[in-house]
Amino acid sequence: MGLKKIQFVVERDLRMFVQYKFMLIMRGIWFVSQxxxxxxxxxxxxxxxxxxxxxxxxxxxxxxxxxxxLYSTSMFIGYDIFEEAEHxxxxxxxxxxxxxxxxxxGRSIGGGLRSYLYVGPLLIIVLxxxxxxxxxxxxxxxxxxxLFAFGVSGMSITIAVAMKSGDKYDILIGVLxxxxxxxxxxxxxxxYMQQAxxxxxxxxxxxxxxxxxxxxxxxTGIEGTFQVSPLVGMLALFIFFFSFTFIGVVFYExxxxxxxxx
Amino acid sequence: xxxxxxxIEYDFRNFFRYRWFxxxxxxxxxxxxxxxxxxxxxxxxxxxxxxxxxxxGLAVLGLFASAFMIxxxxxxxxxxxxxxxxxxxxxxxxxxxxxxLLAGGLRGMLYMTPLLLTNFVILGLPTLPxxxxxxxxxxxxxxxxxGVSISIAVSTTSFEKFVTARxxxxxxxxxxxxxxxxxxxxxxxxxxxLTPLVKFAQINPLTNGSDLIRSFLLGSPSFSPLMLLDVxxxxxxxxxxxxxxxxKILMRH
Numbered sequence: 001m002g003l004k005k006i007q008f009v010v011e012r013d014l015r016m017f018v019q020y021k022f023m024l025i026m027r028g029i030w031f032v033s034q035x036x037x038x039x040x041x042x043x044x045x046x047x048x049x050x051x052x053x054x055x056x057x058x059x060x061x062x063x064x065x066x067x068x069x070l071y072s073t074s075m076f077i078g079y080d081i082f083e084e085a086e087h088x089x090x091x092x093x094x095x096x097x098x099x100x101x102x103x104x105x106g107r108s109i110g111g112g113l114r115s116y117l118y119v120g121p122l123l124i125i126v127l128x129x130x131x132x133x134x135x136x137x138x139x140x141x142x143x144x145x146x147l148f149a150f151g152v153s154g155m156s157i158t159i160a161v162a163m164k165s166g167d168k169y170d171i172l173i174g175v176l177x178x179x180x181x182x183x184x185x186x187x188x189x190x191x192y193m194q195q196a197x198x199x200x201x202x203x204x205x206x207x208x209x210x211x212x213x214x215x216x217x218x219x220t221g222i223e224g225t226f227q228v229s230p231l232v233g234m235l236a237l238f239i240f241f242f243s244f245t246f247i248g249v250v251f252y253e254x255x256x257x258x259x260x261x262x
Numbered sequence: 263x264x265x266x267x268x269x270i271e272y273d274f275r276n277f278f279r280y281r282w283f284x285x286x287x288x289x290x291x292x293x294x295x296x297x298x299x300x301x302x303x304x305x306x307x308x309x310x311x312x313x314x315x316x317x318x319g320l321a322v323l324g325l326f327a328s329a330f331m332i333x334x335x336x337x338x339x340x341x342x343x344x345x346x347x348x349x350x351x352x353x354x355x356x357x358x359x360x361x362x363l364l365a366g367g368l369r370g371m372l373y374m375t376p377l378l379l380t381n382f383v384i385l386g387l388p389t390l391p392x393x394x395x396x397x398x399x400x401x402x403x404x405x406x407x408x409g410v411s412i413s414i415a416v417s418t419t420s421f422e423k424f425v426t427a428r429x430x431x432x433x434x435x436x437x438x439x440x441x442x443x444x445x446x447x448x449x450x451x452x453x454x455x456l457t458p459l460v461k462f463a464q465i466n467p468l469t470n471g472s473d474l475i476r477s478f479l480l481g482s483p484s485f486s487p488l489m490l491l492d493v494x495x496x497x498x499x500x501x502x503x504x505x506x507x508x509x510k511i512l513m514r515h
Contacts, residue, residue, distance in 0.1 A: 041448055
């Protein structure tokens with residue numbers, strides 16, 4: 001397997017990402033409004049409860065919104081796959097002097113990497129807001145987020161190649177987004193999910209967004225947030241990354257044969 | 263009138279082409295209510311019953327998103343030059359513009375209906391005069407939103423610029439309103455020097471629309487005719503803007 005060839009595919013995906021400049025600007029606006037309006041006001045509203053849970057809700061929420069942004073930008077790769085199928089770019093990609101596996105692996109890495117790069121500047125703002133108490137913890141958390149971004153990218157590729165229609169993909173992603181974000185600890189701690197509906201808390205335990213956001217909070221030193229050990233969090237993210245990257249690669253590779261995308 | 267009805271029918275047929283998209287959108291709205299709002303209810307205990315508070319806001323949120331959809335279609339028509347066909351139809355520009363504007367608003371009302379019914383199931387039924395006032399306010403709001411959307415849609419041929427402008431308006435109107443949180447809590451932002459945002463939240467038609475429903479279904483805040491007036495002014499301004507923009511700007515393209 002040629003690393004250089006994979007690098008070309010990754011580079012292409014990074015260049016493609018710049019095409020979404022308006023979408024990216026919009027995500028940036030969304031991030032800023034979530035933090036500066038929703039986060040501030042809801043922080044006031046839940047002040048007492050957050051104090052009882054031993055957290056500063058604004059900080060808690062800012063970290064969660066960062067993970068939501070990372071998740072949603074990692075999902076973009078699926079849209080690229082549909083665009084390519086619609087515009088006949090698949091055929092062009094197949095004529096390139098690289099193996100199917102190199103192409104697919106490159107896509108998966110490119111999808112994760114570009115979202116990570118996009119979130120980079122936001123991450124700097126967030127870290128300035130939150131501060132860093134232990135740089136070593138932060139490095140571990142960032143490594144965890146790396147796995148998370150690749151895993152989400154693999155998940156997006158898996159869903160995209162399993163569907164024939166771009167519209168259906170769009171709808172499914174919307175519904176999945178609504179459920180996966182809300183049934184995680186990105187916006188609220190598990191203790192309140194448990195009180196509200198124990199089944200929500202149970203589902204959240206299997207949600208990669210829960211592990212990613214809790215690990216990030218642990219990395220930045222936000223107290224009272226991690227329900228399990230960071231090691232378990234890393235392990236969960238690694239399993240998520242490994243499963244979806246592997247499934248995504250196999251699915252995508254199979255779909256490339258015989259023009260089944262048409 | 264007949265010409266306007268034809269335009270409305272045309273837009274409703276287009277709307278139903280996206281029925282799965284609409285169902286998914288309703289599912290997302292309900293996820294907001296039955297997951298996020300349920301959890302936040304636990305976190306705001308003693309301050310506000312968040313689940314009951316948020317339900318009217320959700321109906322307004324749904325209305326906003328669906329009434330805004332007309333802009334996306336009109337922007338697509340402009341880009342694909344379908345507006346040449348529409349302008350060639352045997353009706354005046356004003357009839358066409360009014361038809362599009364009303365269709366956008368009525369589609370918003372249709373989409374919002376299951377969310378409003380969910381409100382009635384959760385919070386109880388209003389009296390008949392209250393129901394009529396709620397429907398009037400929401401219809402005016404939907405027409406105003408449709409007007410905002412059309413005004414932006416015809417002002418640019420770039421879909422990306424339209425999407426970005428839509429994003430800015432969405433977030434400003436959503437987060438700077440009492441849809442998600444009570445006005446009393448938004449007012450605490452004044453201490454952080456965010457007075458313009460507080461002022462905007464007070465005149466935001468989404469604030470007044472959702473508070474109007476709350477005033478009848480929850481009894482708080484108390485009803486004020488100014489709520490209806492605020493929504494009506496918003497509606498008239500943007501209905502006129504959209505009609506003018508659609509009739510005039512389209513001819514320039």
